[in-house]
Amino acid sequence: MARLRFLVALWAAKATRLGLRLLRRRGTQVPGRVALKLCPGFLAQVGRPDRVLAVTGTNGKTTVCNLIIDALQLDSRRVLANDYGSNTLVGLCACLAAGASWTGRSRHDIAVFEVDERSSRLIYPHLPPDLLVVTNLFRDTIMRNAHTEFMVDFLNSAIPAQTELILNADDLISSALAPANRRCHFALGRLDSDVTESENLIVDITCCPKCQTELVFDYRRYHHIGHAHCPACGFASPQAEYLGQPVDLTGRTMAVLEAGQSWPYRLVSDSLVNAYNQMAAIAALRRLGLTHDRIAQLLAQVSIVATRFGQVEAGGVTIMTQLMKDENALACSRVFDHVRRYPGRKVVVAATNYFAYSKDWSENTYWMWCADFEFLADPSISQLVLWSPRIEDVLLRLLWAGCDMSKVEVARTEAEAAELATLDPEQPLFILYSMDGLPFAERTRRRLVARAQAQAQAPVPAEALDRAEAATPAPVEAVRP
Amino acid sequence: MIVEALFPERCSLYADLVNAQYLVRSAPDLELRSTALGQTPLFATERPALISLGSMTESAQEQVAARLRPWRERLEELIEAGVCLLATGNALEVLGARIEREDGSGFDGVGLFPTVARRDLTHRHNSMFLGRFEDSREDTKIVGFKSQFSHSWALPGAAPSHLFEVTRGAGLQPGCPGEGWRRGNFMATYLLGPLVVMNPGFGRRLLALMGVEDPHLVFEDQIEAAYRVRLAEFEQPGRSFDY
Numbered sequence: 001m002a003r004l005r006f007l008v009a010l011w012a013a014k015a016t017r018l019g020l021r022l023l024r025r026r027g028t029q030v031p032g033r034v035a036l037k038l039c040p041g042f043l044a045q046v047g048r049p050d051r052v053l054a055v056t057g058t059n060g061k062t063t064v065c066n067l068i069i070d071a072l073q074l075d076s077r078r079v080l081a082n083d084y085g086s087n088t089l090v091g092l093c094a095c096l097a098a099g100a101s102w103t104g105r106s107r108h109d110i111a112v113f114e115v116d117e118r119s120s121r122l123i124y125p126h127l128p129p130d131l132l133v134v135t136n137l138f139r140d141t142i143m144r145n146a147h148t149e150f151m152v153d154f155l156n157s158a159i160p161a162q163t164e165l166i167l168n169a170d171d172l173i174s175s176a177l178a179p180a181n182r183r184c185h186f187a188l189g190r191l192d193s194d195v196t197e198s199e200n201l202i203v204d205i206t207c208c209p210k211c212q213t214e215l216v217f218d219y220r221r222y223h224h225i226g227h228a229h230c231p232a233c234g235f236a237s238p239q240a241e242y243l244g245q246p247v248d249l250t251g252r253t254m255a256v257l258e259a260g261q262s263w264p265y266r267l268v269s270d271s272l273v274n275a276y277n278q279m280a281a282i283a284a285l286r287r288l289g290l291t292h293d294r295i296a297q298l299l300a301q302v303s304i305v306a307t308r309f310g311q312v313e314a315g316g317v318t319i320m321t322q323l324m325k326d327e328n329a330l331a332c333s334r335v336f337d338h339v340r341r342y343p344g345r346k347v348v349v350a351a352t353n354y355f356a357y358s359k360d361w362s363e364n365t366y367w368m369w370c371a372d373f374e375f376l377a378d379p380s381i382s383q384l385v386l387w388s389p390r391i392e393d394v395l396l397r398l399l400w401a402g403c404d405m406s407k408v409e410v411a412r413t414e415a416e417a418a419e420l421a422t423l424d425p426e427q428p429l430f431i432l433y434s435m436d437g438l439p440f441a442e443r444t445r446r447r448l449v450a451r452a453q454a455q456a457q458a459p460v461p462a463e464a465l466d467r468a469e470a471a472t473p474a475p476v477e478a479v480r481p
Numbered sequence: 482m483i484v485e486a487l488f489p490e491r492c493s494l495y496a497d498l499v500n501a502q503y504l505v506r507s508a509p510d511l512e513l514r515s516t517a518l519g520q521t522p523l524f525a526t527e528r529p530a531l532i533s534l535g536s537m538t539e540s541a542q543e544q545v546a547a548r549l550r551p552w553r554e555r556l557e558e559l560i561e562a563g564v565c566l567l568a569t570g571n572a573l574e575v576l577g578a579r580i581e582r583e584d585g586s587g588f589d590g591v592g593l594f595p596t597v598a599r600r601d602l603t604h605r606h607n608s609m610f611l612g613r614f615e616d617s618r619e620d621t622k623i624v625g626f627k628s629q630f631s632h633s634w635a636l637p638g639a640a641p642s643h644l645f646e647v648t649r650g651a652g653l654q655p656g657c658p659g660e661g662w663r664r665g666n667f668m669a670t671y672l673l674g675p676l677v678v679m680n681p682g683f684g685r686r687l688l689a690l691m692g693v694e695d696p697h698l699v700f701e702d703q704i705e706a707a708y709r710v711r712l713a714e715f716e717q718p719g720r721s722f723d724y
Contacts, residue, residue, distance in 0.1 A: 139494070142495060143605065143628055143724070144605070146628075146630070149538040149539070149540055150538070150539070201496075207490070207491075207518075212544075214517070360719075360720065360721050361720055361721045361722070361724055362609055362711060362715060362720065364609075364674075366495045366496050366626065366674030366675060369499045369674065370495070370496045390707075392706045392707035393707045393710075393711075395703055396678070396700060396703045396704055396707050399700045399703055400503075400700065
């Protein structure tokens with residue numbers, strides 16, 4: 001009877017998926033909901049591939065998943081993967097239903113699942129992963145994840161004893177997860193940009209988790225990411241089996257050390273965060289049995305998913321779009337830091353805050369006071385164009401950050417944001433967008449591309465030539481709505 | 482005049498420290514000093530204009546309560562002397578009589594307020610808050626946010642002494658007409674994070690209570706503009722307060 005119930009649920013899920021596709025609807029969760037409604041134990045009964053790899057963590061899990069999936073598919077493996085966004089129980093059920101045969105057997109060699117941290121307890125007991133990559137654990141959205149101690153306790157209660165962990169040795173919080181489990185660590189070696197004092201507002205671990213003595217950071221990369229030790233009890237960051245060293249972000253190269261040997265890699269992006277993501281993917285692929293030479297060859301063919309990081313050239317202007325995941329103050333800080341460190345002067349068009357929230361309730365803006373808006377005050381950012389439903393809060397935060405407000409322009413409409421931005425081939429332009437700001441980013445990029453192309457074809461105005469000759473561009477008047 | 486930030490390395494989970502920082506930057510006579518968890522509090526020997534304590538993890542609550550309990554008598558003296566204290570988020574609970582876990586176990590708070598907190602880590606309460614802050618000189622509308630695993634109740638027989646009057650949203654516990662607790666100038670609220678930044682009128686009143694003459698807040702025009710927008714949103718009848 002239980003078997004029949006499962007099969008009915010499976011077929012219903014498959015039929016729902018087919019129906020949605022015929023209607024050209026995405027609906028990644030709906031078939032999973034149908035399956036669970038008809039058979040609550042669906043996840044435990046549906047066929048699983050030979051190996052299951054899960055990726056979780058506060059930041060980077062989508063990128064790490066995509067790198068692993070792309071590499072494995074290029075390696076001709078049959079990979080089952082949950083689509084972008086469907087990293088909860090219903091999403092995984094939908095994915096497994098789609099990937100199973102009509103009798104419920106798996107048709108794939110391996111499953112690579114992105115798993116939302118808060119969904120761990122619902123998923124892992126029924127689908128224990130063979131390998132679990134934890135990218136990092138940081139303070140995340142206040143409403144669901146509260147704080148890192150809560151998330152550590154939550155994950156520790158969910159991770160099955162048989163699961164092997166792939167952990168970030170440079171993250172003192174996630175590297176200590178499920179201490180009884182088999183594990184390996186990845187890390188990045190010393191960088192020229194390392195510091196010892198924190199530049200960030202958020203530091204989620206400052207005291208030794210064993211004896212509460214203040215930790216000493218031998219070097220710090222950002223927030224609590226780095227290498228630390230306790231001067232009292234000897235607690236220290238773990239040693240990494242997979243170490244990226246040296247790392248050349250500008251030249252986009254990295255060597256990976258393992259057991260005393262070194263292999264060259266091309267970095268998939270020039271950001272430090274993505275270097276960590278790539279190291280996590282390399283460690284996972286190594287645990288799946290691929291050689292370094294093969295992994296390097298495969299990763300040289302993949303790129304970061306364009307919805308989160310994209311770059312186009314138009315009329316000589318480099319235009320980059322980047323998701324900043326507002327409400328997740330740390331993710332915003334990482335993006336602001338990346339923009340700040342990007343070589344040369346640059347222009348930023350930022351759509352901050354959730355647009356959907358402004359209709360029905362009010363966004364809790366505490367995160368803006370945790371995020372390092374100070375990085376946007378960096379003099380290398382010559383113009384900051386803002387489009388936000390919480391513009392007054394953003395302006396206050398920038399004032400507090402010591403930002404030169406003469407470089408700030410406030411767009412009264414979405415279209416105006418693209419009009420106000422300075423297009424200068426000497427200055428790359430960043431479009432930063434919030435979690436529901438992707439449509440804005442895409443439309444703004446199209447407008448800017450059109451403007452840049454038109455500008456490149458038009459004769460160069462005299463004032464633009466004057467500006468190009470000046471040591472610093474003229475300050476831009478702030479415009480208030 | 483000194484503003485003492487207690488244990489900022491553990492007690493500023495949601496930017497709560499910005500309250501003290503904003504007040505200090507608004508008044509040149511104020512100086513911010515931080516006390517780490519392992520240090521003797523400054524208030525033990527001095528009389529700060531303000532003591533601030535912000536949101537913390539559940540394990541930190543236990544450590545902070547243990548750290549402050551020996552200073553209860555001194556804190557009582559400071560209340561009598563009119564010293565200001567601002568506790569935000571679950572720091573409120575630490576100043577109360579007791580914090581109880583789901584299984585009935587718990588630990589004592591500092592005991593300054595006759596309140597008991599009950600924790601439920603399986604249910605996080607998230608909501609908006611609209612209320613009023615009334616004292617002898619001020620009647621200010623308060624806006625803020627809550628995100629917490631616990632609520633508090635007054636101990637049986639304790640006379641209510643809430644910090645804010647509830648207009649919309651949850652009080653000390655859902656349904657309670659008052660939010661937070663106040664004893665003298667010791668003020669505690671579940672509203673977390675940068676409360677002063679969201680409520681310039683409350684911030685100015687706090688400065689006045691701290692002894693700052695002609696109190697003004699830094700970036701006053703902008704902080705007022707942000708407050709007006711938020712208050713207008715919170716006062717719209719159709720706004721959902723729970724999420």
